[in-house]
Amino acid sequence: MKNLGIGIVGGGIGGLTAALALLRRGLDVSVYEQAPELQEVGAGLQISPNGVRVLAALGIEKELMEISFEPQGKEIRLWNTGDTWKLFDLGVESVARYGFPYITVHRNDLHQLLLKAVLRIKPDAVHLDHRFVSVERNDSKVTLAFAGQPPATFDVVIGADGVHSKMRELLFGSGPVQFTGIVAWRGVIPIELLPPELVKPVGVNWVGPGGHVIHYPIRGGELMNFTSVVEREDWQVESWSTAGSNAEYHADYPGWHPQVHAYIEAIPQPFKQALIARPPMQEWVAGRIALLGDACHPSLPFLAQGAVMALEDACILGRAFEEFDTVEEALERYQRMRIPRTTRAVNGAYANVERFHNPALAEPAGAQVYVDTQWAADKVVERYEWLFRYDATSVPLDDDKVVAV
16 A cells, blocks of 8 residues: 555644654655644653654664653652652663663653654655644545645545544544543753752652652653642643643642652643543544544543553554555554553553542551552552553554454
C-alpha cells in the first residue's frame, strides 16, 4: 500500500508519532493542526520502557536521551510526615529488565523532536492553523473540511485530535462523561529556584488521604515537573490552560509536608484542570477513518501511560499498513490489537484513584500497612510488568488470539 495518501487530524504527540511511523514506511502523510503555531505548552511526561522502545524503533533514541532525564529510582512519601519508601529502581534495572530506560521528558521537547523527525522526511507534512470541522467519506476516499482553509482528500484519515476529539464526536458521538470529583494541578519549576534538598534525581509520589503529589526532573535536570491531584467538587473545567494561583494551590493541601508547599511556592505559574472520566471505546474505525491516542482512549493520569499508549498505537498502525494488503485489513487489525490493551490501561489508571487516596493514609500506622500491601514488590509487578514488557515493535499482528499484554 505504498501509494496511499494519509491525512492525520491533530499534530500532537500521537499524531506526529503516527506520521513518523507511516512516513518511514514510504506512505504519503499530511498532518493538520488547529494551532496557528506550535508553542511550548504542557508539562512533564513519564515515558516507560515500552514507549522508549517505540521511539527507538523510529530512529530518534539518541536525540530523545539528549533532551530527557533518566531518574535513578522511584519513591513513595507520606503526605504529612515525609516518611519515605523506595519503590523500585528506574535506572540500570529498567534497562536490564526491559531493554530500555524509564525516562522523564518535557512534553514540548518530545513534541519538537517528533516534529523535526517528520519534517526531515517530508518538509511540508505539517499544516498549521487548520481547525477540522467536518468529514465526508465514500468507499475509497475521505475529505476533510477546515475552517477558513481548503478541503483535503485522502485514501485514509487518522483522527488524533485529543480528548475533545471532533472526529470522535462526528463518527461515534460524544459519549458519556463523568466528573471524577478530582482536580489536577501542574507546574514546571526551574531547578535554580529550589533549595538543594528538594532536587533529587528520582521520581517521587507523595500519597495522602484525598490527594497525591508527583514530581520528577525533566529536560536533563534543568526543570522539576510538579503535578498533583486533590478531591474537590467546585471546579469542573477540563482544560490544562486554566491558570490558578499559588495561594489556591496551597489551600488545597492543608497539613501536607512543608516540602510539598515549598515546591508549590516555587512554581512560577500553576495550572488546574478538572479530571473527567470516559469509558473505554470498543470501536475506533469507521470505514477508512480510525482514531488514535486520547481521541479513542483518554485516560486519567494515574498510571503514567496516556502518552505511551499513543506511541504504541502509532507503532502498531504503521506496522499494520506495512503487513496487510488492504486498508480495511490494516485498520481492522490495528483496532483489534489496541483495544484490549488500552482498555486495560484506562481501567488500571482509574483503579489507582482509590489506591493513591486511601483513607488509611491519614495515620502513620495505616500508612505502613498501606505501603506493605499496595506497594509490595508483587503488587508493583502486577500493576506495571505487563505494561513495561510489551513490545509494540514486534508483537505478532496476525495472531487471532489478541491479548492485552
